[in-house]
Each structure stands twice: as C-alpha cells, then as structure tokens.
Amino acid sequence: MQSFHYPHLPSEYATVHVALYTNVTNSAEIRGRIVRAAQLEGPDGETEREAVNFAFLDARLICSPLHLQTAVYQAILAQVQGSIRTKTVHSEILWALNPTNNITEAIRRYGVADTTTALIVVRICSPELNDVEKRMSAVVSGTLSSLDALVDITDWASVKKYCKLNGEPALKAVAKDPAKERLLVEEIVTSSVAMKSVMA
Template sequence: MAAKVIANELFPDSTITLALFRNVENVKEIRQCVMNGTFEAAILKTSMIVDPFQVIVAANKAVHQNKVGKMMTKNVHSEILFNLSPSKNISDSFRKFGAGDTDQSVFIAVIDDKTGQTLQAIQNTVKGQQVDVDEVKQLSDLNNIKKIYKLTDAELSWSPLDALVTRIAAKDIMTI
C-alpha cells in the first residue's frame, strides 16, 4: 500500500508524507530510531487520530511554526505531536500522542521526504503491514479522544474531526 504524499498549501516547497502500519511487532525499535535520529519522523498513536486530515493540520502548523521560528519543541516532527495535543505540556503531549512501545499500529508523518528515503527506511524497519492511511479511522478510540480533548457529546455526534481541527488551530490562543 502506498503512502500518501500531500503538498503543503502554505509552503508549496514542503510536503507531508503519511503512512499507516498495522500489526506492528517492533514499535519500541521504531521509537528508538526516531529518538536517536536514525529517522526524522513523527510516530503517532493511532488511537488518538480520527482522520488523516487531523495530522495534516498539525503538520501544516508545525511547518509554519518552523518557518517563522516559533516552535515549542526541538524539531518539526516533535512539533506535530505537540500540535495534536490540547495540552501545552510537551512531555504530556508526547506520552498521549506518540506511539507507545506496546502499540500494535503506528501512524507516521514525515516532513519534506523529497527522495522518499526516510519512508523507505521506515518501511524496511517496520515489522508489520502497511495499509491505507484512511484505515486509521477504524483504530480511533473516541472515548479517550473525548476525555483528552474534553469534547461534548454534541461535538462527538456531529463531527469529531471538526472539533479536533478547531482545537489544533486555536491551541495557541486557548487552553482546554
């Protein structure tokens, strides 16, 4: 299954590559590769993602923050994790939105992988099945998302994606 590459509308020279892996046996190894700099990527907890668009919004915001020198974290990929979270606490954001060692699925976001080498290295490392990124909807934990984002029942029943995207966009001006 091919990854999805999206052009960044705000910065046309920038791209966002998304990939989803299920039945992953080595999340701990993948996380280590990100932490030690072998891969430059965001390794996300699939249960906290309702739609790939949620990650695209967080990634666009991370690229913008990087370009204007306003990042809160060390790199653009960790900024994606931070942007997904309603919290302004970086370690809390990583814990809740970064893939855990025992997770069996991971959602990958890579900024500016023009040659495809980063994704290829990840694909070669992951012991699991790459599937269409839209399958992430099946892996969402709406109860946990509701709790962490403090969503109302009305927001959940109407459009959780709209509620989450609004919170990501407005994070800098409000705290949940």
C-alpha cells in the same frame, strides 16, 4: 504511503509523507531507537537520528486525515515562523495534537508507546528526498495500510477523554446518534488543533 506537496511552503518543508502501519510488532524497539538516537554523539548519532527522523504517532488518537493534516500544517507554519515550541518540526506535530502545553505529556500520549500496534509515520522534507517509504519501512515492522483504514482504528473514547469533551453540551445533544457524535468530535478536535497557537 501518501504524499502531499505544498507549493507555497519553503522547499525544505514543502513535502509531507504520511503512512499508516497496522499490526506493528516492534513499537518498543522504535521507541528505544528514538531515545538512543537523541543521546548518541558524533557521526553515528547523526546517522541514527536521520534513520528515525519521522514523527511517530499513535493512530488510535487520530480522528481523520484532516485532523492529522491540520496538525502537520500548523507544525510547519510554527517552524517557518520561528515560533516552534519543541526541538523539531516532527515533535511539534505531537505538541500540536495535544490539547495542553505540556511537551512530555504530548509525547507520552500521542507518540509511540511500547504497546502501540497502529502507527502513523510522518516525514516533512524537501521534494528531492524520494526514498521515504523505504526508509519508513526500514524502521517499522508492520503492514503498510491505506489511511482510509483509520476509521476502524480511532479510539473515540480516548480522544474524547484527552480533549476533555465528556460533559460538553455539544455532545449531550447528539449522544444517541454515534455517527453524528463522531462527526462533531472530529470537528471540535480538528478545530482545536488548528487554533492551538492562539488558544486562550
């Protein structure tokens, strides 16, 4: 797990914990828990919601750590400024990643699906919360991996499809050089996430 501390953000959002899990075996269960937690009422609901109070992202659609950080940062900015479009700062990360304004689509594409095997878990919280990794591992059954492993997980074809990059002139120019193409796709996708709040 990696942790980032942003001293200029209000303390309740100042720390971001990110973990990549590979060989995840219980994604259907996780998805079920998130759905149920949202419906439970009373103190049980509170406890369960706190237990799954993370953003669960399909790691195949994340190009790079910077791509992820950009989405997280824009989600926190929206939360602090009160311009959040979804219910929580964690779901806002999913919204920031998806190129359209459709929240359901964002969750379906970028969130955890029953077949997900590589999962990125994000928690935005105050610096005082210090057992985050334990809480994450209590929910996810899988191998905790370094974010560096992301390079072998990213599914570039899906990234290009969702961000409607196929047929763009920029990609035609580098079609013969996969390394350059990835660099360019990563740049376009990251930039799109960063400017989503002012998208035309």
